[in-house]
Amino acid sequence: MIGKALVAASLKPLMLSVLSHGEAYGYEIIARIEHLSGGKLSWTAGTLYPVLHRLESEGLVESFWRPSESGPRRKYYRLTRKGEQALASEKDQWMDVHALLLKLWSPDFSFGDS
Amino acid sequence: MRTNAFDLEKAIAAWRNSFAHTRSFSADDLEELERHLRDQTAALVRSGLSEEAAYRQAQLKIGDFGSTETEYRKVRLGKLKQKHILSETLLWYQHMLATYLKLALRTMAKNKLASFINLAGLSVAIGCSLVAFLFIDFFYNRDTFHENASSIYAVHSMYQTGNDVQEWASSPLPLGPMLADAMPAITNMARIVDGSAVMHVGDQVFTESIRFVDPAFLEMFSFPLAHGRPSALYDAQAIVLSAQLAQKYFGDTDPVGQSIDLRLSNGTDVTFTVAAVAAPFPDRASFWFHALLPFDQLRALGLDFDDWQQNTRTTFIQVDAYTALPEIERQLATALPAQHLADPDRPIESFRLESLVSLARKASSIRDNITFLTMDPAQAINMAFSGLFLLLLACFNYINIAVVTATRRLREVGIRKVVGSNRVQLVVQFLGEHILLCTFALLCGTALGHFFFAPGFNALFPVFNLSLDLTESTLAWFYMAGILLFTALAGGLYPALFVSQFRPLSLLRNQLLQGGKQRFTKTLLVFQFALAFFAISNSFVYFDNQEFQRNRGWGYTQSHRLVIPLTDAQQFTLLDNELRMLPGIAQTSGSVHHIGRSRDRATVTVEDEPYEVAAYRVGQDYLETMAVRAQAGRFFDEAYPSDTQQAVIINAAFAKRLGWSEPVGQFLRIGSTSLQVIGVVEDFMTNPMRASDPALFRLAPDQEARILLAELAPGEALATATAVEQIWRTNFPDLPYTGYFQDTILDAFYNVMDNLATVSLFSSFISLLITCMGIFGLISLTLSKRLKEFSIRKVLGATPKNILYLLNKGFIVILLIALFFAIPMSYFMLDVTMGALFSEYTPMHVAPFVWSTLILIVTACLTISSVWRKATRTNPAVILRQE
Numbered sequence: 002m003i004g005k006a007l008v009a010a011s012l013k014p015l016m017l018s019v020l021s022h023g024e025a026y027g028y029e030i031i032a033r034i035e036h037l038s039g040g041k042l043s044w045t046a047g048t049l050y051p052v053l054h055r056l057e058s059e060g061l062v063e064s065f066w067r068p069s070e071s072g073p074r075r076k077y078y079r080l081t082r083k084g085e086q087a088l089a090s091e092k093d094q095w096m097d098v099h100a101l102l103l104k105l106w107s108p109d110f111s112f113g114d115s
Numbered sequence: 116m117r118t119n120a121f122d123l124e125k126a127i128a129a130w131r132n133s134f135a136h137t138r139s140f141s142a143d144d145l146e147e148l149e150r151h152l153r154d155q156t157a158a159l160v161r162s163g164l165s166e167e168a169a170y171r172q173a174q175l176k177i178g179d180f181g182s183t184e185t186e187y188r189k190v191r192l193g194k195l196k197q198k199h200i201l202s203e204t205l206l207w208y209q210h211m212l213a214t215y216l217k218l219a220l221r222t223m224a225k226n227k228l229a230s231f232i233n234l235a236g237l238s239v240a241i242g243c244s245l246v247a248f249l250f251i252d253f254f255y256n257r258d259t260f261h262e263n264a265s266s267i268y269a270v271h272s273m274y275q276t277g278n279d280v281q282e283w284a285s286s287p288l289p290l291g292p293m294l295a296d297a298m299p300a301i302t303n304m305a306r307i308v309d310g311s312a313v314m315h316v317g318d319q320v321f322t323e324s325i326r327f328v329d330p331a332f333l334e335m336f337s338f339p340l341a342h343g344r345p346s347a348l349y350d351a352q353a354i355v356l357s358a359q360l361a362q363k364y365f366g367d368t369d370p371v372g373q374s375i376d377l378r379l380s381n382g383t384d385v386t387f388t389v390a391a392v393a394a395p396f397p398d399r400a401s402f403w404f405h406a407l408l409p410f411d412q413l414r415a416l417g418l419d420f421d422d423w424q425q426n427t428r429t430t431f432i433q434v435d436a437y438t439a440l441p442e443i444e445r446q447l448a449t450a451l452p453a454q455h456l457a458d459p460d461r462p463i464e465s466f467r468l469e470s471l472v473s474l475a476r477k478a479s480s481i482r483d484n485i486t487f488l489t490m491d492p493a494q495a496i497n498m499a500f501s502g503l504f505l506l507l508l509a510c511f512n513y514i515n516i517a518v519v520t521a522t523r524r525l526r527e528v529g530i531r532k533v534v535g536s537n538r539v540q541l542v543v544q545f546l547g548e549h550i551l552l553c554t555f556a557l558l559c560g561t562a563l564g565h566f567f568f569a570p571g572f573n574a575l576f577p578v579f580n581l582s583l584d585l586t587e588s589t590l591a592w593f594y595m596a597g598i599l600l601f602t603a604l605a606g607g608l609y610p611a612l613f614v615s616q617f618r619p620l621s622l623l624r625n626q627l628l629q630g631g632k633q634r635f636t637k638t639l640l641v642f643q644f645a646l647a648f649f650a651i652s653n654s655f656v657y658f659d660n661q662e663f664q665r666n667r668g669w670g671y672t673q674s675h676r677l678v679i680p681l682t683d684a685q686q687f688t689l690l691d692n693e694l695r696m697l698p699g700i701a702q703t704s705g706s707v708h709h710i711g712r713s714r715d716r717a718t719v720t721v722e723d724e725p726y727e728v729a730a731y732r733v734g735q736d737y738l739e740t741m742a743v744r745a746q747a748g749r750f751f752d753e754a755y756p757s758d759t760q761q762a763v764i765i766n767a768a769f770a771k772r773l774g775w776s777e778p779v780g781q782f783l784r785i786g787s788t789s790l791q792v793i794g795v796v797e798d799f800m801t802n803p804m805r806a807s808d809p810a811l812f813r814l815a816p817d818q819e820a821r822i823l824l825a826e827l828a829p830g831e832a833l834a835t836a837t838a839v840e841q842i843w844r845t846n847f848p849d850l851p852y853t854g855y856f857q858d859t860i861l862d863a864f865y866n867v868m869d870n871l872a873t874v875s876l877f878s879s880f881i882s883l884l885i886t887c888m889g890i891f892g893l894i895s896l897t898l899s900k901r902l903k904e905f906s907i908r909k910v911l912g913a914t915p916k917n918i919l920y921l922l923n924k925g926f927i928v929i930l931l932i933a934l935f936f937a938i939p940m941s942y943f944m945l946d947v948t949m950g951a952l953f954s955e956y957t958p959m960h961v962a963p964f965v966w967s968t969l970i971l972i973v974t975a976c977l978t979i980s981s982v983w984r985k986a987t988r989t990n991p992a993v994i995l996r997q998e
Contacts, residue, residue, distance in 0.1 A: 027147060027151050028151045045176055045177055046148060046178060047182055047186055047187075048186065050144065075147075076150070
């Protein structure tokens, strides 16, 4: 399982990234993340929706209702232009951290090199 | 079919209901969550679970209600909150403060007596402490009105005498110019030499004090000028007058350009032109002048400006940079050899620079200082203590009464606690009430101090002009704020903490209302009684000492001795001959110096050890005429011609200093002159505050006489004095007559001491008043709490006496404990302070302490019995029927 702090930190970039592949509703987002992570990352609705709503109030995503064939209508979310920019910035930051960790973890790395 | 089969729709509806009761979820949110629940359930059913199990698991996956609700609320209400939080909080505070204020005013109105006592006691104490503050401020912040105050320094000389080093305000005459020439950092230099001259304007003739100063004097110091310019003194014939002198000679007209004839000390007449007139001197000036003459005039008077043996009264330099001081000090040291060569008997150890800003403050330790009104640090401390002392007394009162008043409000506190007040809020509320009351007291007290106490003090001591000027003094603002903080915290913190500490349940159950042991209150009362006792015994001892000082021998006969100062030596023979013919004159003598008026100082060498002593040069019959008491040997006598050159008479203090048991016949040396001691006289008083200085008398010829001393026959002294004045006026119509009786010389001093005694009487009265008010308040409150108890006792047959005993018991015990501590403490403290102030003071009697004890007990009993009457007069039935 992934630690609480990292779950919290990765919420925003993960949601934006899922939505960058097209609009989705809340359950769909949780299901995709759970599937992709092989069950290591599993959000509750109580965690997901408030964050989605906050992103919406910040103008990074927008929402709309759409009728569903299998029951009542669903609320869909999609990325806005501002959300795309936010994602790009998030991506850079994650990649920087990622690159750093990779460097540090590479077997032949030592501080004497650079 | 079982009727209790799972129904998904019902379950979802119930779930939705459980979420709908809070405002954290909007309808949209709930719809979205519900759809989520349905999707989740459907997915779990697809994976093979039963509908019921799928639903339960899906519900779990949404998260528990609490944390979900919290997260939703944060997002939903976050924005709303941010927008309103400030105004909403302010609104709440406003309501809260308004409520607190209302409560405070109501409490004050409800406890009129307690509020009045607190307010009155605090106000009076604050008023008194304001005077103390102004007094201390007056002494500690003087001369700062001079624009250059921070860059002006006085050059002082340090002399080694015996084991201690004395600081003198004087310095060698040539030092100033030498320093100014050598050091470019010194921008200005002014020396002061004091003298006197007879001033003629029209038909007005008076002897006036004159200050000879270097021309830069008025430019260095910012004495405001009413007429003329600061450069006035560069004119060699210029004279600068004080406002007072200009008024005296010229009235309200502008005297600039007018002529003044002066007869200088060498007898020559010189005409000067008024070049400038000073405005009335600022209250904060520690020194000033009556008339200024250019320094160069001293040359005409025969002063050798290059003589290192001659001293100025003082020398000031103005320095352009603080950093130059060490360099100046080095330069000063190079001047020492010249002085040592010129005056080997009185070598200056070193020079010292004293800033003008601190000059007046340190004046009491500087010999021959030019400061008007020097104050011993002990006096400042004394004054500060009196102020603090009254404040403490009032605060103790305040605390006691506040604690008792607050215990009546314990139910209120209990309710507030139950309703949700925390301790901090309660402390803030109670402290706030105290701050409000203290602010009132501060206003009243400041008004009292400003309009009554300070003017009263000024009336007693006319040299002072104490007044509060809030526009000028930032220090005064700090002082007022400090007083407010001090009284509010000292008086209010304990009661506030006291009432807020209890648990609400016990408060409401009334367990504490009858009070615990009140140890704190009692301790404060002990202090209060002790302080009051000290104040009362203090003023008793003061008055006792006053009487003692007046009746104390002066070491000579001061009554019926007429002193006539002379302006030149010829006057003596003429006057002496005429006076001897008057029937009312018993004896006369000439003298150069005179006890209580003038004296010289001399360095006496005995066995190579130097001693600094006061030296009087007197006429043949001076000691007889003054009736100085001989202790051993004889006075000067015409029968011994050697007396004129080789004889010296010393006083007991000097003999003691020298360690001589048989002084008569011993030899001592002044400079190169060897002198033989022919007599020892008893110590005589020149300053009642100090022990007698070592002193010696030498014979001076009548031709040098500067005063004529006449002993008048008793009974007709006043008539004779008038006759003497008449003789003077006939012989010297153009010279002022300045004769006086020797027994008047300490009048000013006694006057000041009387006034000090009045001040101490006043402060002891105030402290007694405050204490009485305190006891009265405390006992009234106690009584009102115990009224029921007393009523029951009365019903059961208690007599008024029994009740008086019950009321008194606690207080009398406290009073006795206080006296137990206060009597020895006061005795000790008074002995120490009197010893510090006077060389001889009244022996400590038992009487003042007995009187103080009686006064304290009687006033306490009177106060208590006034309350007691109320207790005995009330009808028990009325009291018991209440509630």
